Amino acid sequence: MKCGMRNGERESPKMNLSVSIGKLTLQNPVMVASGTFGYGAEYARLLDLNQLGAVVVKGIRLSPVRGNPTPRTAEVTSGMLNAIGLQGPGVDGFIEKYWSFLKSLRVPAIINIWGTTVEEYAEVARRFGDLGGVGALELNVSCPNIKEGGAQFGTDPKLLARVVAACRKVTTLPLITKLSPNVTSVVPYALVAEAEGSDALSITNSFPAMAIDIESRRPKLANVTGGLTGPCIKPIAIKLVWDARRAVKIPIIGMGGIQCAADAIEFLLAGANAVAIGTANFYEPQTALAVIAGIQDYLKCHDITDIRELTGAVRLS
Amino acid sequence: MVERTAQIISNERDTDAYFRLVLRAPEIARATQPGQFLHLRIPPLREALLRRPFSIFQANGETVSVLYKTIGKGTDALARMGAGEELSAIGPLGHGFTVPARGGETPLLVAGGYGMAAMYLLAERSPQKGMVFVGGRRRVDILCEAEFRKLGWEVRATTEDGSYGEKGMVTQSLLAELKRDSGKRKLFACGPTAMLKAVAKIADEFKVPAEISMDEHMCCGVGVCLTCVIPVKTASGWEYQRTCTEGPVFDSREVMWEVAR
Numbered sequence: 215m216k217c218g219m220r221n222g223e224r225e226s227p228k229m230n231l232s233v234s235i236g237k238l239t240l241q242n243p244v245m246v247a248s249g250t251f252g253y254g255a256e257y258a259r260l261l262d263l264n265q266l267g268a269v270v271v272k273g274i275r276l277s278p279v280r281g282n283p284t285p286r287t288a289e290v291t292s293g294m295l296n297a298i299g300l301q302g303p304g305v306d307g308f309i310e311k312y313w314s315f316l317k318s319l320r321v322p323a324i325i326n327i328w329g330t331t332v333e334e335y336a337e338v339a340r341r342f343g344d345l346g347g348v349g350a351l352e353l354n355v356s357c358p359n360i361k362e363g364g365a366q367f368g369t370d371p372k373l374l375a376r377v378v379a380a381c382r383k384v385t386t387l388p389l390i391t392k393l394s395p396n397v398t399s400v401v402p403y404a405l406v407a408e409a410e411g412s413d414a415l416s417i418t419n420s421f422p423a424m425a426i427d428i429e430s431r432r433p434k435l436a437n438v439t440g441g442l443t444g445p446c447i448k449p450i451a452i453k454l455v456w457d458a459r460r461a462v463k464i465p466i467i468g469m470g471g472i473q474c475a476a477d478a479i480e481f482l483l484a485g486a487n488a489v490a491i492g493t494a495n496f497y498e499p500q501t502a503l504a505v506i507a508g509i510q511d512y513l514k515c516h517d518i519t520d521i522r523e524l525t526g527a528v529r530l531s
Numbered sequence: 532m533v534e535r536t537a538q539i540i541s542n543e544r545d546t547d548a549y550f551r552l553v554l555r556a557p558e559i560a561r562a563t564q565p566g567q568f569l570h571l572r573i574p575p576l577r578e579a580l581l582r583r584p585f586s587i588f589q590a591n592g593e594t595v596s597v598l599y600k601t602i603g604k605g606t607d608a609l610a611r612m613g614a615g616e617e618l619s620a621i622g623p624l625g626h627g628f629t630v631p632a633r634g635g636e637t638p639l640l641v642a643g644g645y646g647m648a649a650m651y652l653l654a655e656r657s658p659q660k661g662m663v664f665v666g667g668r669r670r671v672d673i674l675c676e677a678e679f680r681k682l683g684w685e686v687r688a689t690t691e692d693g694s695y696g697e698k699g700m701v702t703q704s705l706l707a708e709l710k711r712d713s714g715k716r717k718l719f720a721c722g723p724t725a726m727l728k729a730v731a732k733i734a735d736e737f738k739v740p741a742e743i744s745m746d747e748h749m750c751c752g753v754g755v756c757l758t759c760v761i762p763v764k765t766a767s768g769w770e771y772q773r774t775c776t777e778g779p780v781f782d783s784r785e786v787m788w789e790v791a792r
Contacts, residue, residue, distance in 0.1 A: 250755065251755055256753050257753065259532050259533075260533075272755070281760070284747070284758075284761075284792055285758075286757065287758040289581050291578045291579075294750070296756070296758075298758075493580070496756055498619075499534060
């Protein structure tokens with residue numbers, strides 16, 4: 215930050231950090247991204263989850279999922295590849311093992327859901343709508359690492375329309391559609407999601423990518439290819455947010471390589487209303503809290519009293 | 532489990548490519564159980580973002596130490612750090628070894644290379660003294676033998692090239708001992724997966740229990756990323772479980788070895 219700040223100067227009674235995603239209000243715009251924060255409880259000993267904007271859990275489908283063979287991740291320059299394969303306990307296992315903890319938090323839990331058919335998406339959405347206490351649903355139509363489901367729905371506008379519409383029909387929970395970056399233009403997908411009743415968009419998911427061990431000549435992932443995340447994708451993600459912002463009115467949650475407040479502010483200026491911390495959770499679990507504090511410092515330094523003023527405030531001339 | 536900035540007390544070469552790192556981390560030191568690990572962020576690694584996991588070797592009062600081998604850019608960068616420098620440590624992590632009970636089975640420890648370090652606290656805290664079988668490719672791969680002897684444990688070393696101890700594989704000398712007497716024994720092992728697999732097979736043959744510590748690639752270290760999974764038997768088949776959370780120590784009979792890499 216350009217101006218010097220001392221601890222304790224952050225608090226300002228007039229400053230508004232809260233943002234809305236449909237009917238859901240977040241105390242601040244910083245959440246943790248699906249797949250990088252488990253089901254919340256795992257990180258509860260390392261940071262105060264109640265200071266976050268929201269916790270977004272790892273993708274859940276109807277039944278348990280074993281996941282892909284190992285190796286499942288590989289470190290690359292300024293990022294990582296993963297092909298976990300959405301391992302998870304299924305709806306019932308999730309509710310049994312993790313829901314009471316998430317429900318006890320003062321911040322909303324956003325449930326990332328997926329399926330292999332339109333009907334399964336709708337059934338999972340209905341189950342979480344009926345559960346009571348869920349903050350919002352994030353529709354994962356963009357995981358690159360499973361053969362059926364996920365990305366196929368995020369790379370065909372007609373299928374995407376059916377998934378969003380089917381979920382919209384069965385629940386009044388705010389719906390967030392997590393769009394795939396693996397398309398020529400994100401705009402038609404953003405428009406379809408908005409038209410079918412999505413309350414917000416998450417942009418972006420991981421980028422299809424590959425790495426090879428040159429000694430063994432084998433791919434570094436058992437799945438051969440995986441999804442690239444981390445700081446190396448940030449400029450591409452910012453551009454996707456910028457593209458979508460000019461096309462739709464609904465809130466956008468920007469994500470892709472955020473490590474610090476400056477990264478998050480860039481997403482807001484490009485058009486995001488909120489942000490999510492992903493890969494950085496793995497190496498610096500306190501990142502989200504540092505980003506919240508840094509955003510407050512920035513607002514104070516620039517005499518901005520409402521975080522919402524930053525959304526799309528990039529200056530083009 | 533806590534995240535703390537830990538100062539390096541010392542970081543010195545042990546033998547060959549092996550180093551001993553001692554960190555000042557009182558809370559971690561006090562909470563450490565045998566077989567647990569530390570997850571370290573190595574500051575000089577700017578473009579390699581992920582933390583690196585290391586078994587805890589010793590935990591004394593305010594310090595914890597690890598014994599590591601330089602095998603890549605993470606450990607190379609760590610080896611260049613010196614006393615007084617700081618790094619971020621998360622720990623102690625993972626589910627460790629069951630400390631033997633007084634009057635229970637005699638512990639037989641089986642270690643390959645730096646796997647030896649992961650077993651030191653187990654030997655130190657075991658009320659029941661036992662034997663250590665340690666193997667390596669060459670003499671320089673046999674680590675911290677003196678520390679185990681100081682605890683009053685018998686150490687049998689094996690090297691593949693015969694440059695130290697008996698020539699051969701560590702499992703051969705374990706086999707010889709079990710053939711002599713396999714009654715009331717329990718195995719504890721840490722080393723390369725191939726060695727662990729061989730130990731599991733021996734445990735099966737002699738019908739002795741075995742706890743094995745798996746060394747897998749890790750990313751988050753706290754159970755969320757699902758990188759470090761191994762196949763573990765369940766009532767209905769098998770599932771992937773996390774080495775960082777359900778492990779690194781597993782009952783060898785629970786591991787689905789035919790699927791494990």
